[in-house]
Amino acid sequence: MKQTNKRFPFILMVALAHLCPGPLSASAGGENRFVHEMRTGVLDHDTDHLWSGFSREKGIDINAELVFSPKIDFLGGVIRPNLGASINTDGATSKLYAGGVWEYIWSTDFFFDFGIGLAVHDGEKETLEYARKELGSTVLLRFVAELGHTFAGRHRVSLMFDHVSNGYTAKPNEGLDTVGIRYGFLF
Numbered sequence: 001m002k003q004t005n006k007r008f009p010f011i012l013m014v015a016l017a018h019l020c021p022g023p024l025s026a027s028a029g030g031e032n033r034f035v036h037e038m039r040t041g042v043l044d045h046d047t048d049h050l051w052s053g054f055s056r057e058k059g060i061d062i063n064a065e066l067v068f069s070p071k072i073d074f075l076g077g078v079i080r081p082n083l084g085a086s087i088n089t090d091g092a093t094s095k096l097y098a099g100g101v102w103e104y105i106w107s108t109d110f111f112f113d114f115g116i117g118l119a120v121h122d123g124e125k126e127t128l129e130y131a132r133k134e135l136g137s138t139v140l141l142r143f144v145a146e147l148g149h150t151f152a153g154r155h156r157v158s159l160m161f162d163h164v165s166n167g168y169t170a171k172p173n174e175g176l177d178t179v180g181i182r183y184g185f186l187f
Contacts, residue, residue: 003170012116028156035078036080037067041182043159044134045088052175053161054135057123061178063160067101077104082115086162086178093123093133093176095164111156119164126172136170148184156184 039061048055065084072079080101087094101116106112120141124132141164148158160182163174 003099010028016140024184034069034138035066035187036069036071037156037184037186038090039063039065039084039156039158039184041180043086043160043178043180045090045092045176045178047179049175050161052133052165052177054075054174056174057088057090057092057176058131059079059088061086061088061094061180063087063182065178065182067184068125073101075104077102081102082117093121093135094133095119095121095123095140095142097164101144105150109147113144113148113152113158115142115144115146117142117154121164124171133174133176134172135164135176136166136173139166139187140164141167143177146182148182150186154186156182156186158182158184 016121020033043061043063045059045061046055046057051106063084065082068081079100083098085096095167097119099118101113101115103111105111119140120138120142121135123135125136126134143163144160146158146160148156150156160180162178163175167174
């Protein structure tokens with residue numbers, strides 16, 4: 001049985017924090033050229049009865065994400081790169097992820113995001129421990145869907161669903177689902 005690295009969540013947060021000072025600085029004229037949005041949230045870890053089918057791990061995930069400014073127009077919305085981390089408060093699986101997010105905005109106040117990317121985690125690939133998921137590989141596919149509302153021009157509140165699994169590229173493939181609420185700030 002693999003021993004989980006308990007320093008992994010700390011390392012993830014330090015890595016993400018090192019990205020913030022440069023990217024979050026505004027350019028002349030008050031416009032940010034690198035970061036489009038910063039999101040934070042609280043997520044229910046390993047939510048039962050969703051894509052993965054069942055729950056084993058416990059706790060709440062603290063989530064932080066940067067959505068970057070470069071964009072590609074696609075199907076009436078825009079695709080932007082993202083980078084984030086979800087840290088489990090109970091010592092279960094934490095993850096660092098990166099990918100792309102397609103965002104569709106309607107009526108200027110409401111938005112829908114769909115994202116895909118890769119995640120690395122500190123969870124178990126294989127284990128006999130009942131309270132842990134068997135994820136099969138260290139690198140996982142990540143899918144996300146988010147529905148939210150923009151208010152006061154720059155503030156957002158949203159409901160988010162996140163799924164990670166190895167996509168049957170390895171065995172076992174139990175997967176993890178998280179659901180929660182996030183706050184976003186547009187730069």
